[in-house]
Amino acid sequence: MIDAPSDAELAHAAGSGSQEAFSRLVDRHQSGVRAFLRRTCARRDDADDLAQETFLTAWSTLGRYRGDASFRAWLCAIAYRKRLGFERSRTRSARRDAQYLETTPMTLTPTLDDRLTVERVMQTLPLEQRAAVALCLAGDFSHQEAADALGSPLGTVKSHVTRGRARLLEAMGGCDDGR
Amino acid sequence: MTDADLRLRAAFAADEPPTRDPAFALTIMDRIARRRLAMDLAGAAVAAVAAAVILWALWPVLARGLDPLMANAWRSFGPVVAVLAVIASLIAFDRAPGMLRRST
Numbered sequence: 001m002i003d004a005p006s007d008a009e010l011a012h013a014a015g016s017g018s019q020e021a022f023s024r025l026v027d028r029h030q031s032g033v034r035a036f037l038r039r040t041c042a043r044r045d046d047a048d049d050l051a052q053e054t055f056l057t058a059w060s061t062l063g064r065y066r067g068d069a070s071f072r073a074w075l076c077a078i079a080y081r082k083r084l085g086f087e088r089s090r091t092r093s094a095r096r097d098a099q100y101l102e103t104t105p106m107t108l109t110p111t112l113d114d115r116l117t118v119e120r121v122m123q124t125l126p127l128e129q130r131a132a133v134a135l136c137l138a139g140d141f142s143h144q145e146a147a148d149a150l151g152s153p154l155g156t157v158k159s160h161v162t163r164g165r166a167r168l169l170e171a172m173g174g175c176d177d178g179r
Numbered sequence: 180m181t182d183a184d185l186r187l188r189a190a191f192a193a194d195e196p197p198t199r200d201p202a203f204a205l206t207i208m209d210r211i212a213r214r215r216l217a218m219d220l221a222g223a224a225v226a227a228v229a230a231a232v233i234l235w236a237l238w239p240v241l242a243r244g245l246d247p248l249m250a251n252a253w254r255s256f257g258p259v260v261a262v263l264a265v266i267a268s269l270i271a272f273d274r275a276p277g278m279l280r281r282s283t
Contacts, residue, residue, distance in 0.1 A: 019208065019211070019212075022208075022211070023204060023208055026203075026204045026207050026208070027199060027204055030196070030200055030203050030204060030207075031195065031196045031197065031198050031199075031200070034196040034203075035194070035195050035196055038194060038196065039191070039194070048203070051203075052203075052206060052207055052210065055207045056207070056210055056211065056214065059211050059214075060214075114186050114187075114189065114190040115190045115193055115194060117190070118187065118190040118191065118194075119194075137187070137188075137191065138191035138194075165187075168187055169181070169183045169184070169187065172183045172186055172187060172190075173183065
């Protein structure tokens with residue numbers, strides 16, 4: 001059986017001009033990057049636009065990927081910088097979206113109810129905390145990987161995740177047992 | 180893991196984009212192809228301008244050397260030079276980056 005090439009091998013090939021290698025990297029990581037951005041943006045369209053920009057930036061800066069961090073953490077670092085830039089230019093719009101979510105009636109099925117609650121609470125968290133929660137609780141990033149992606153100290157990320165989780169659980173009617 | 184933890188995990192999972200999304204990947208690759216084409220064209224334009232400037236700067240020297248040759252040579256070598264120019268153009272086009280060819 002032939003092993004699938006690693007991210008680092010594909011990144012090297014893509015950096016040498018292989019479109020196929022980059023296409024495989026997009027296939028492999030689009031879901032994770034989009035999920036991360038969807039959880040930090042109020043609107044899915046904005047998240048997917050930022051995900052496209054993230055991959056375009058990754059393509060043009062592949063030479064800077066050294067392989068010391070995981071490729072998905074490197075991608076999420078780019079995505080997070082895009083998100084920060086977007087935040088600066090769209091603060092008013094985000095506030096409007098949060099207000100809309102707050103006024104959305106919560107009379108739906110329990111699962112949808114939970115989803116809306118999570119979306120609403122996520123939008124009230126500070127962006128860095130939201131990003132840490134999106135990576136560690138929603139994604140399967142380790143705290144260290146999230147710290148690499150967000151450019152934050154490990155302790156700060158752990159603290160963001162703990163506080164964010166507590167806020168989410170409280171909103172969902174559960175208790176936080178401190179884990 | 181508490182019940183709320185499980186519900187939280189389920190809520191996040193329900194919002195997950197598809198693992199494979201060919202349309203999204205195609206959009207990315209299309210935008211990369213466009214950007215690559217723009218970069219190729221910009222590179223070709225810069226090279227053409229540079230070549231034109233060099234030729235303009237060297238022209239007085241070249242003209243002095245070529246004038247006597249060209250006076251009679253064009254009649255006999257003109258067709259050969261034209262054919263060579265076409266062949267050189269074809270070779271240059273063949274070696275041009277793939278994006279440039281596919282875009283035409």
